[in-house]
Amino acid sequence: MTTLILNGCAVITMNATRAEYASGHIVVDGNRIAEVGAGPAPGGVPGARYIDGGGCLATPGLVNTHQHLYQWATRGLAQDFGLFGWLKALYPVWARMDADIVRAVSTAALAWLARTGCTTTTDHHYLFPRGGGDLLGATVESAREVGLRFHPTRGSMDLGRSAGGLPPDDAVEDTDEILAATAAAIDRFHDPSPDSMLRVAVAPCSPFSVTGNLLGQAAELARRAQVRLHTHVAETSDEDEYCVSHFGCSPVEYLDALGWLGSDVWVAHAVHLDDAAIARLAATGTGVAHCPSSNARLGAGICRARDLLGAGVAVGLGVDGASSNEAGSLLEQARHAVLFARAAGGAEAMSVRTALELATLGGASILGRDAEIGSLEPGKLADVALWRLDTLPHGDIDDPVAALVLGSPPPLELLLVQGRAVVERDRALTVDERAVAAAARAARKTLLARAGVTS
Ligand SMILES: [Zn+2]
Secondary structure (H helix, E strand, C coil): CCEEEEEEEEEECCCCCCCEEEEEEEEEECCEEEEEEECCCCCCCCCCEEEECCCEEEEECEEECCCCHHHHHHCCCCCCCCHHHHHHHHHHHHCCCCHHHHHHHHHHHHHHHHHCCEEEEEEEECCCCCCCCCHHHHHHHHHHHHCCEEEEEEEECCCCHHHCCCCCHHHCCCHHHHHHHHHHHHHHHCCCCCCCCECCEEEECCCCCCCHHHHHHHHHHHHHHCCEEEEEECCCHHHHHHHHHHHCCCHHHHHHHCCCCCCCEEEEECCCCCHHHHHHHHHHCCEEEECHHHHHHCCCCCCCHHHHHHHCCCEEECCCCCCCCCCCCHHHHHHHHHHHHHHHHCCCCCCHHHHHHHHHHHHHHHCCCCCCCCCCCCCCECCEEEEECCCCCCCCCCCHHHHHHHCCCCCEEEEEECCEEEEECCEECCCCHHHHHHHHHHHHHHHHHHHCCCC
């Protein structure tokens, strides 16, 4: 078993007492954390690799709770649209993707997530063009190659425009086909073990792109298979109006009526919520993936994160797809969570430590992994980010957490996933970044040419 010892770094544990060490150590044995504490680690451990963490801050690896990896292929398009206009512009392009394109751009998106401190990520893939090949399998291959802990969802849409939905008819699937493919994805990929690097969830896309029938049957399927449920909800005021006009209720009431609230569900965005909806999310234990950058890019609004937390709702952070968040940086979500909460609710609306908690333990919690990841504690899986804070942009910021969350994105000295080094000194170790970027560029070019988009 390989032993890795980080020495002399500041440590934010996110353990039950939220212990912090100005200078501490972490001992990793194999894929698990063996020790975390103040001061130096024991010296002279035979065969151990000692890493000098001087000038660095160790945090739990960040957890990305909402993402659409394929959207890396269409960054920079539909720049000035709100959600519905943006979707209508991009659905026809996405409807022409295939497994090779998805594999190339997913590897790029995942490599960049790793470079920005992410050790566990979800993916919500909901568009499966007929004849496009094994798209979900392509994302799984990419995650294995990059080395991230992966929680893909088998997403879906079955409500085309001719039936009153938003997506074009050629972008949706048949309900029974979706349910069969979702069950097959769980059988093929889902690993429920505590050390799992891959867990599947079930994720019909949104109230305006799936039928109530699919939502209901998908919930039954997920509960039979004991996997989690995920969807978009209350992202924009347009969606609110759609639900009122089509279903006579708010998006959260709609989900509630279909059995879609519960401690096995996490929803993305939850921007347009009234107090009753927040209370209902809290009472049912439903988690929220807060995606501040994407919500700002699409002009959707600012999630009531302070009120959600105040009500006891578990909240994590998500970058969302790169077509509505070109930066694709997970650390940036912590910064934006603080800034937007304060812009909306005053200087005490969110602290930097709360933002870092959402990015780590909060995310782990809404994915059902908080017993295994999200904090630096003996016995937990060794997912660790080591940030360099002694250079020009951060060296004189008094508090390392303020430096990390409020300062410029710092160099990432080391990223461990399952005890394995995936990033070192701002460079991915598992993939060739230049080759990945070139392949993603080529895939994008192919997709846009196929869709007849000139850019
Ligand atoms: Zn999304």
